[in-house]
Amino acid sequence: MTWGVQVRAATVGWGDFVLQVGGLTLDANAISGRLPVLGRSGSGKSTLMYLLTFLKRPREGWVRWNFPDGSQAVWGPKGLDASSTLSLTDIRRRCFGFAYQSSTLTPYLRVRENLRYPLEQRGGYSDAEMDRKVHAAMDRVLLRDKNGARIEETTPEEFLERYPNQLSGGQFQRVALAQAMIHDPYVLFADEPTGNLDSETRREVMSLVDRWLTVGDRMVIWVTHHQSDALDPRVNHWLMVANNRCHLRLKGGGKLSETHSEQG
Template identity: 35%
Template structure:
């Protein structure tokens, strides 16, 4: 792994429910997310992997513990400040694509700027179009989401995530709605973001074949990180997931 920490999480706990009916989704989790690295988070259903992603991305607040971007502690920010941080530093790619159906491909890609009340500079817009070209989107810029295949829609979502030049990209099951070939293409694009743009990518997945693309794989079980391994083949990852599932 390379790069310095982009996110530092310390002693994260997340508890849902009232006393007597509490669910401990995360238990004392500490982890660094480094730049230029693709990190996968795996674990059985209900293990806490999505909760961890939501806390790291500032989409939810921990019951206790801290999440820091450089020296900026997320729990100290107001909702408005958190929204601004997510808009300027974080890119999101979701399984459901989350494209606006009434907007064109180009308008969807530029949506983060529209929501922020800003416009990319001429140089930045040219950079965005270069990324769109790499993703094969140039012939599709005037189409709307319903005119695209699932793989094309996911490429638009990736272009939108890249558009702001975020420090970190969170991808939640980004290949779940795609065929295997398109899924491989999407994973290759996310991996290239760590190589070409020096970004951190955090991939939440249940798919060992997807996690095998990662430089690092975190396994969560019962709200705790139980394994932290380097690049590992899909069959070994599959065995590790099955062991965790069987132990629950």
């Protein structure tokens, strides 16, 4: 495996609900950097994300992330294993980005301040570097046509001074995704980031992710209720969560090789 995540004999949940992930190996290159997660409401898709992002400890088993820079993190019932070379803070500030249907944008902060926040948390950037990254992100967020000309009349500087409640639904989600990606994480986790949007706006929002994936070693894992996401020609695997289990599927409905997934 070049880089990616492995899960072995993990169970996670609370109360009477327990999700089982018997065995799973996700190589970032093998899955083309894109992995949708599908399943019915209440099946455990978000629970799986909590496990993969180290937000919920497994009752048993473990999760191991190997990152492109050679660092690794192992997550088990007691938290981070001693073999991990990163702290939880490092993982969440440097390696992971998070985008949700109910966004993490802070309502009393302007767009500029919301975008700067992950950079300030990660550290290592000067004010000038943060300003450059914020303006670059904002330029990507403002819609353009197929020839690259900006569609929206708003300039990046004007847009940066807005508050979240002054944005349209599509603008809000594009800014939320920009916030999740601005610190250059290896993995973007998105939980129904476009669930409330119409199909055209949804394509506009996800185009930000497409552009983000073209730079460096990156992967996006996103929960979706759109079956069309699994049919995207750029997607060759997807995760199906059903009956308290997680299954890795191949494009076309084929069975997986044992090197990719063995479900207990």
